[in-house]
Amino acid sequence: MSKVKKFIAILYQILESKEYFNYVSWTNNGTSFMIHRIDDFKKIIIKECFNSISIESFYRQMCLYGFRLKKKKGLKEYSHPNFIQGKLKELGLVQRKRKNYATCDDMIKVSNTLKEQIQRLKEQQYSFLYQLKVQYEIHKILSNKIKQLLDQFQNQYPEFWKQQMRIILKLIRGCKPLYGVQTSAPLYEILKDEMLQQEDFYSPKQLSFQ
Incomplete structure (x- = not known):
């Protein structure tokens, strides 16, 4: 099995930690996680856990690793078939999709341009x-x-x-x-x-x- 990527390992640790529960947490069934307070998530978690990368870079990484986004009234819910609470052995299956890198990046640029x-x-x-x-x-x-x-x-x-x-x-x-x-x-x-x-x-x- 492939080695767990650093980005995925950090994200999983954040979700398992009670320290950041108010900002991001697993959903009830553990098959997805939700960002509750995006501004605080950006200021605290991104800064402390992801070496101060931009929030846009975080979103791009989520896209590159194949996470599906579902928006709910100002909230962001992400899911991945191999990123599930309690299933550490499957984290190695969450790999970047290199073929979609350009497509993902282009979609973000197009979205920003349209805005x-x-x-x-x-x-x-x-x-x-x-x-x-x-x-x-x-x-x-x-x-x-x-x-x-x-x-x-x-x-x-x-x-x-x-x-x-x-x-x-x-x-x-x-x-x-x-x-x-x-x-x-x-x-x-x-x-x-x-x-x-x-x-x-x-x-x-x-x-x-x-």
């Missing part, structure tokens, strides 16, 4: 939503200001109302951005009634806001 990409996409999404909200508020303020000016103009110069405001209506109707429909709709309703019936009325080309 970084997802984080960047989230940041871009937040930035886009913030900018959209700002534009919406600006459009709302402008619409209200224009409405106030139009009301004032209509009261002070009613004889020029239809003639002078026609160009404003053209711009509002032709260039109204899609996301600002709700804020500009009241202003559009104020102006459209009679001027839309004019024969010389035209609308400029719609601008794309998509």
